[in-house]
Amino acid sequence: MTSGQWAAPGRVNLIGEHTDYTDGFVLPLALPQRAVATASTRDDGLLRIASEQEPETVETEVAKLAPGAVEGWASYVAGVVWSLREAGHEVGGMDLTIDGNVPLGAGLSSSAALECATALAAVDLYALTIERPTLARIAQRAENDFVCVPCGIMDQSASLLCAEDNLLFLDTRDLSTEQVPFKLAAESLALLVIDTKAPHALVDGEYAARRRTCEEATAVLGLPALRDVTDLDAALAALDDEIMRKRVRHVVTENARVLETVDLLRAGRVRDIGPLMTASHESLRTDFEVTVPELDVAVEAALAAGAYGARMTGGGFGGCVIALIDASADSDVLAAVTRAYGERGFTAPTSFVATASAGAHRLA
Structure with a gap:
């Protein structure tokens, strides 16, 4: 596989706010609104990030990714590639174009949706074997250590693990989950x-x-x-x-x-x-x-x-x-x-x- 398109949803949290960084319990659901990453591999080691909503295109060398190397909206994408590589996964160059309809700045986790769409694209394009709870941790590290936002694990877990017609009951200490019907x-x-x-x-x-x-x-x-x-x-x-x-x-x-x-x-x-x-x-x-x-x-x-x-x-x-x-x-x-x-x-x-x-x- 050298190209494809991946989508990841935003979320709302039914209850359990500001508990996910204290080993607590949360209960989010995934929204129909989502971020979409259209991606393909490159053989020159470059990461090229574009957006249907932003005028700028960001280009950087994958091997030189480090916290602070990319800023603004594109840092959420670049941070995931960096975090995957920091975790020991071989991820090379990519072209990514981002689109989506998760409202920005509304507290609906548009950033996590962007991270998770990027993460899935990289996993598929580079044939990586990563369980989704682990991928959520990798995406969280991107936001914590690359973007420098000290978020918990809820948003990335919701985007990757939620199921249709269910809430995700997540224990953020051991990452155990239960799908709770919500029809x-x-x-x-x-x-x-x-x-x-x-x-x-x-x-x-x-x-x-x-x-x-x-x-x-x-x-x-x-x-x-x-x-x-x-x-x-x-x-x-x-x-x-x-x-x-x-x-x-x-x-x-x-x-x-x-x-x-x-x-x-x-x-x-x-x-x-x-x-x-x-x-x-x-x-x-x-x-x-x-x-x-x-x-x-x-x-x-x-x-x-x-x-x-x-x-x-x-x-x-x-x-x-x-x-x-x-x-x-x-x-x-x-x-x-x-x-x-x-x-x-x-x-x-x-x-x-x-x-x-x-x-x-x-x-x-």
């Missing part, structure tokens, strides 16, 4: 994704600061990870810093909410997960402090319009809100959020109904 149409329900249009950016240090605080708290408590807290009150009492206590309380209670959500879904009690989604948002607002007014207003308006539950999804500081609603209520919920935004002078939101879709795969 909302059978329950006359829908998951509405509301793009708040508030810019979503994680490289500005806020995400990294919260991760660092969680790691510091873990060290103070003398535990392998915050998921190992068995007595929350005692753990909080052992911490002197109020910010640290807030961050720990969020992570510990969020892990518990993921486990409870999975139990409810296994029992077929889909509507009952709504309050857990809302509690997650409240914790992200007050304890983790990663929401912004656009996110909070969207959640409040969606709930007032009849949503069973609503919460921000993604790293925070902008991006999207998800709402569990009756299948016939999507227009009404969006209208309610739009009215609330108009009253506050916010940019009008947009929305779409998310369906649990398949993970990354070859198209042609």
